[in-house]
Amino acid sequence: MGFYRRLPTLFRLKMEGTKKDMPDRRRVPDEYSLQLFANYTAGKVPASSYESMIFHWGKYGFIDAQPEIEAFLQSSDVDVRIAALHALTSYFRLQKYWPTARDFFLYGSDIFERFAGALALGRLQQNTQDRKTLGLLASVVADIYEDEEIQRAAYQGMLLVALGKWEIFESGFYIDQDVDWEFINTSRDSDLTTELRRESQQAFAEFNAGKLPKQDEYAFLLKCGRARLQEASETIETFLKNKSLLLQKTALRVLLLYLQIPNSWQFAVDALQQGAWVEDGDQLQHDPYSEYRQEAAFILGKLMRGTRDKNTLRILDIFFVDNNVSGEVQRASIDIYFGDHSKEHSSVAAYGEIVAYIRSPHEDKNE
Numbered sequence: 001m002g003f004y005r006r007l008p009t010l011f012r013l014k015m016e017g018t019k020k021d022m023p024d025r026r027r028v029p030d031e032y033s034l035q036l037f038a039n040y041t042a043g044k045v046p047a048s049s050y051e052s053m054i055f056h057w058g059k060y061g062f063i064d065a066q067p068e069i070e071a072f073l074q075s076s077d078v079d080v081r082i083a084a085l086h087a088l089t090s091y092f093r094l095q096k097y098w099p100t101a102r103d104f105f106l107y108g109s110d111i112f113e114r115f116a117g118a119l120a121l122g123r124l125q126q127n128t129q130d131r132k133t134l135g136l137l138a139s140v141v142a143d144i145y146e147d148e149e150i151q152r153a154a155y156q157g158m159l160l161v162a163l164g165k166w167e168i169f170e171s172g173f174y175i176d177q178d179v180d181w182e183f184i185n186t187s188r189d190s191d192l193t194t195e196l197r198r199e200s201q202q203a204f205a206e207f208n209a210g211k212l213p214k215q216d217e218y219a220f221l222l223k224c225g226r227a228r229l230q231e232a233s234e235t236i237e238t239f240l241k242n243k244s245l246l247l248q249k250t251a252l253r254v255l256l257l258y259l260q261i262p263n264s265w266q267f268a269v270d271a272l273q274q275g276a277w278v279e280d281g282d283q284l285q286h287d288p289y290s291e292y293r294q295e296a297a298f299i300l301g302k303l304m305r306g307t308r309d310k311n312t313l314r315i316l317d318i319f320f321v322d323n324n325v326s327g328e329v330q331r332a333s334i335d336i337y338f339g340d341h342s343k344e345h346s347s348v349a350a351y352g353e354i355v356a357y358i359r360s361p362h363e364d365k366n367e
Helices: 003-018 031-041 047-059 063-074 078-091 095-107 111-124 131-141 148-163 181-187 190-208 214-226 230-241 245-258 264-274 291-303 310-318 326-338 348-359
Strands: none
Touching (some): 031 047, 047 063, 063 078, 078 095, 078 111, 095 111, 095 131, 111 131, 131 181, 131 190, 148 181, 190 230, 214 230, 291 310, 310 326, 326 348
8 A cells, every 4th residue: 555545544643643532432332333343243344444444433432342453453454553553542542552552663664653653652641751651752763763754753752742742743843953852862761772672682582493473574673773783683684685675675774774784884885786685586676666775875874974975975976866766865965964954954055065065076174
């Protein structure tokens, strides 16, 4: 399911899930909820209607459907999984699903799952100033290797926990300049590092013993990255030749940014120039939108952030005319040249300054 197909779902998560007049989950369910439930148990509800069915049950407080909704957390359809989490957390406010929300937020394989996880954490602990939830969310806001969209969602979750309101940020909101960093730093949880390391070591042991399910491999990679589990480096490197593009991209980021293996810069350059590994297949078919090369550009930007390294900027500049990667190349170049993302540094004039610097025959004094 495509990005634009899922925008209505995300809009509903933000707008419906933060209304103050939430339904009383103890009230008598409405007639339509009962009819939906009867039809579902009789096998008469098509899979295409599961998402809207779950939203209706949540919105109208039909908590009798909790077991059925919980089962949908394991659905292969990401929108159905999100709807289930939303009903159980934002509508029913069931605290037992805090660990589930945490896993969605940290390890969701879809960006909208992670958005939903951040909202769920915020809703479960809305206006409680809960230290554990704030610490978890703050760790992601402060993670410079995270995607900015995820950092913003984490910050929104923090504001929901701390202040009780869900802020809708405009496109001009920049993490580097607009976040209250004192709030972030004072919210950090010193116990989280130990928790993440223990979690990653357990996953690594399960992988080595052949007991890690295939569907958990993505989370396994992220757990090793977040915990900086260096002993897993060789194992993670094998995923660079995995048939799954998602696992390839994730392994690349974990190895080069979180673990910073030797020759990370050259690894990233090679990935940008060569693209994803394919076994006896068509690379264009495997990665039609050059996601692997986008990931490589992102990594170069973070590895060389603030250095103004002209060699790296020139390599990136070669790919600026490639429509598949030009956006990520531009963002990476801003990272390298300015060292931050702000309104001032995201203008056309600012990028023109970078281009002029690249074209200049004079070497920078920092080189």
